[in-house]
Amino acid sequence: MKILPLVSLGALALAISACSPTDTSADDTAATAPAEGDVSGDMDTAAGETPAYTMASEPAEELQLIKLDCGTIYVSDLNIFSVEGDYAGQTDTFTDTCWLLRHPDGDLLWDLGLPGELVEAGEQTQDVFSVSLDKTISDQLIEMGLGMSDVEMVAISHSHFDHVGQAGDLDPATTWLVNEAEYGFMFPEAGAEGDDQAESQFPAFEGLTRETIGDNHDVFGDGSVIIIETPGHTPGHSSLLVNLPETGPVLLTGDLYHREESREGERVPAFNFDVEQTRASIAEFEARAEELGARVIIQHEPADTNDLPDVMR
Ligand SMILES: [Zn+2]
Numbered sequence: 001m002k003i004l005p006l007v008s009l010g011a012l013a014l015a016i017s018a019c020s021p022t023d024t025s026a027d028d029t030a031a032t033a034p035a036e037g038d039v040s041g042d043m044d045t046a047a048g049e050t051p052a053y054t055m056a057s058e059p060a061e062e063l064q065l066i067k068l069d070c071g072t073i074y075v076s077d078l079n080i081f082s083v084e085g086d087y088a089g090q091t092d093t094f095t096d097t098c099w100l101l102r103h104p105d106g107d108l109l110w111d112l113g114l115p116g117e118l119v120e121a122g123e124q125t126q127d128v129f130s131v132s133l134d135k136t137i138s139d140q141l142i143e144m145g146l147g148m149s150d151v152e153m154v155a156i157s158h159s160h161f162d163h164v165g166q167a168g169d170l171d172p173a174t175t176w177l178v179n180e181a182e183y184g185f186m187f188p189e190a191g192a193e194g195d196d197q198a199e200s201q202f203p204a205f206e207g208l209t210r211e212t213i214g215d216n217h218d219v220f221g222d223g224s225v226i227i228i229e230t231p232g233h234t235p236g237h238s239s240l241l242v243n244l245p246e247t248g249p250v251l252l253t254g255d256l257y258h259r260e261e262s263r264e265g266e267r268v269p270a271f272n273f274d275v276e277q278t279r280a281s282i283a284e285f286e287a288r289a290e291e292l293g294a295r296v297i298i299q300h301e302p303a304d305t306n307d308l309p310d311v312m313r
Pocket of ligand 1: 160
């Protein structure tokens with residue numbers, strides 16, 4: 001079996017070991033500050049105010065949500081997925097899902113999965129993770145009669161290895177909608193020690209047209225698809241609100257949760273960038289889900305992702 005150098009997987013291990021609560025104060029400010037390109041400032045909230053969770057307008061009649069299989073992750077010890085230590089010794093198999101949103105005004109790809117090279121290389125194991133991939137996003141789009149060049153926009157929930165893997169397959173004309181804080185996390189400003197290494201981690205994103213966004217970014221300007229900041233897992237971690245015409249509101253969690261048990265028990269991974277910020281994001285996310293009556297889909301949870309229709313409307 002070919003051994004694939006999982007550079008970004010190693011980066012995650014590095015991030016886990018480097019995790020420190022003292023890193024986070026400067027980024028807290030960045031993560032909550034309104035950013036340029038935030039076109040729905042009405043949903044911004046100041047500290048202490050009750051957030052308004054209203055939708056901007058009617059759902060788009062033709063909007064479709066399509067799940068893509070972006071791999072499988074077997075975790076041989078779940079200990080790092082709960083700061084409480086109560087997952088030690090447990091194992092689990094995560095789905096890795098990406099999502100195509102088809103809107104009359106364009107297509108958005110949400111998350112980029114595991115590296116496409118895994119299809120040829122076969123399952124790879126590093127630390128507690130064994131990862132595999134049956135089919136690339138590109139090949140799944142071809143089966144739908146589409147290509148990567150049909151994807152006008154891309155956004156990632158966050159920059160961990162299992163969400164950015166196929167960025168190299170994007171068409172250079174694709175617009176990358178990136179949370180300002182996450183961009184700063186991925187590409188630290190030049191000059192500081194160690195930055196050379198950090199800057200080289202995401203070369204596939206460097207050629208894309210970039211649009212920096214903040215909280216509550218209304219992708220198509222009609223309230224049908226909204227990227228919301230849920231920071232803590234990483235500084236600019238985001239979730240996706242999709243207002244489908246038939247299904248109703250759907251919330252894709254990103255990695256706010258990895259499994260149903262994590263949501264039920266409000267468990268926070270030990271490798272999160274900021275544990276307290278994650279708890280605040282969970283509280284806000286759940287309030288929004290309840291207010292909207294939204295269907296919550298945990299992207300790594302097989303129970304949430306395995307039995308969906310081919311196309312959600
Ligand atoms: Zn993930």
